[in-house]
Amino acid sequence: xNANVCIKLSKEEFNPEAIMKSGQIFRMYKKSDGLYHxxxxxxxxxxxxxxxxxxxxxxxxxxxxxxxxVHFFDLxxxxxxxxxxxxxxxxxxxxxxxxxxxxxxxxxQDLWESLISFIISQQNSIPKIQKTIEIxxxxxxxxxxxxxxxxxxxxxxxxxxxxxxNLSLETLTDGTMLGYRAKYILNLSKDxxxxxxxLEKLLNNDYEESMxxxxxxxxxxxxxxxxxxxxxxxxxxSYPIDVWMSKVIExxxxxxxxxxxxxxYINTNYEGFxxxxxxxxxxxxxxx
DNA sequence: TCCCAGGCTTGGT
DNA sequence: ACCAAGCATGGG
Numbered sequence: 312x313n314a315n316v317c318i319k320l321s322k323e324e325f326n327p328e329a330i331m332k333s334g335q336i337f338r339m340y341k342k343s344d345g346l347y348h349x350x351x352x353x354x355x356x357x358x359x360x361x362x363x364x365x366x367x368x369x370x371x372x373x374x375x376x377x378x379x380x381v382h383f384f385d386l387x388x389x390x391x392x393x394x395x396x397x398x399x400x401x402x403x404x405x406x407x408x409x410x411x412x413x414x415x416x417x418x419x420q421d422l423w424e425s426l427i428s429f430i431i432s433q434q435n436s437i438p439k440i441q442k443t444i445e446i447x448x449x450x451x452x453x454x455x456x457x458x459x460x461x462x463x464x465x466x467x468x469x470x471x472x473x474x475x476x477n478l479s480l481e482t483l484t485d486g487t488m489l490g491y492r493a494k495y496i497l498n499l500s501k502d503x504x505x506x507x508x509x510l511e512k513l514l515n516n517d518y519e520e521s522m523x524x525x526x527x528x529x530x531x532x533x534x535x536x537x538x539x540x541x542x543x544x545x546x547x548x549s550y551p552i553d554v555w556m557s558k559v560i561e562x563x564x565x566x567x568x569x570x571x572x573x574x575x576y577i578n579t580n581y582e583g584f585x586x587x588x589x590x591x592x593x594x595x596x597x598x599x
Numbered sequence: 600t601c602c603c604a605g606g607c608t609t610g611g612t
Numbered sequence: 613a614c615c616a617a618g619c620a621t622g623g624g
Contacts, residue, residue: 334605433606439622440605490620495607532607553605593605 315370315460322360325367325384326414333594334553335542336418337428337441338448338469346459349383350448352421353468355457356380370460385416385545393584400580404563405588408595415590418542422510423503424469425543426525429535430495443488444469450487451475475500495530518546541586550577550585559596 318325327347331339338350349356358369371380381387397409427447432440451474452467475483475496484493502508508528513521521544525536537551552560552570560573567573581588 429605432604434604434619435606435621436604436623438604442622484620488621491607491618492620530607534606538605551605554603555605597605 315368316373316376317361317364317366317368319366320386321365321414323413325386325416326412327358329412329415329590329594330418332598333412333415333590334437334597335590336420337437337444344461346461348459348464348466350466350469351383352424353453353455354379354383355455355466357457357459357464359460370458383419385419388416390416390587393581393587396581397588404559404595405592408591411599412591412594415587415594417545417547417586417590419545420542421469422513422539422543423472426499426531426539427469427496429538429542430499430530431489431492432538433492433530433532433535439488446487447489451478472500472503476504492530495528499528499530513544518548521546541589547583547586548578550574550589553593555593555597556589559592563596 327339327341330336331341331347336349340348342348346357346359349358354375356369356371356375358367360366361368369376369380394409394413397405400406428440428444431443435443447470448467451470454465455468456463456465478497480494480497483489483497487493489496499508503510513524516524518540521540522533522536525531525539526533531539534551534553537549540546540549541551557570560567560570564573564576567576577585577588
């Protein structure tokens with residue numbers, strides 16, 4: 312079972328640094344040996360850049376690769392057309408963002424995991440969000456193992472709604488750093504378990520409808536809804552605006568009088584790729 | 600000690 | 613429709 316898949320993808324086509332540091336995923340890690348680890352629900356994968364051959368080597372069997380990870384990493388989407396559009400525009404900040412974050416991809420993440428993860432993200436810092444999620448997985452996920460080039464390693468799956476629903480508020484709050492968000496997560500888990508809130512209702516809807524359904528959840532507002540739409544539902548017209556994006560709009564697009572005007576510019580010029588644009592801008596602004 | 604972190608709810612106008 | 617507090621928690 313030491314299978315691995317060699318994918319001829321250049322760093323310009325697949326850029327894990329950009330993906331990892333654009334704030335779309337919390338369970339992606341780079342170890343000192345250059346190995347990347349990604350966890351999603353109860354799936355795991357390891358990969359590394361082969362300097363000699365100049366392509367990414369994924370340590371996974373062919374079936375999992377074809378049936379899960381190709382889709383997860385959004386490798387079916389061709390970004391070359393939108394990239395060309397960006398580079399021929401006169402939007403200098405966006406052009407610099409693309410040069411910096413080339414190989415960015417919008418992942419197809421698990422709906423439940425992204426919903427809970429972004430509820431945790433409210434009024435929180437990224438390192439703390441990551442720690443909190445790790446605690447939840449360790450406490451109420453299942454121990455899993457996966458094959459890596461340095462041997463079998465372990466991780467914990469993301470806790471299911473049923474598992475969380477059975478906890479008391481005290482248990483879910485104690486030692487998890489969730490704070491006041493615990494009650495949002497507990498209530499939502501209970502509603503999902505009892506079918507009062509059907510996650511399936513979110514599938515096969517357009518952006519407007521999905522935003523409405525998501526915001527009906529207690530503890531979920533416009534920002535988190537946009538994140539879940541983009542990362543959990545892959546609705547690419549979502550454009551989450553957080554403190555960093557507010558800074559971008561204020562400092563790098565000051566020619567627009569209002570956020571609404573700015574959004575109109577994004578929506579008309581980059582229809583169907585707004586979320587991708589946002590990720591490029593966020594990554595550039597945050598990591599430069 | 601105070602301030603902030605990838606916001607949201609609630610309770611005022 | 614818009615505005616301000618208050619909300620847990622840890623790190624600077």
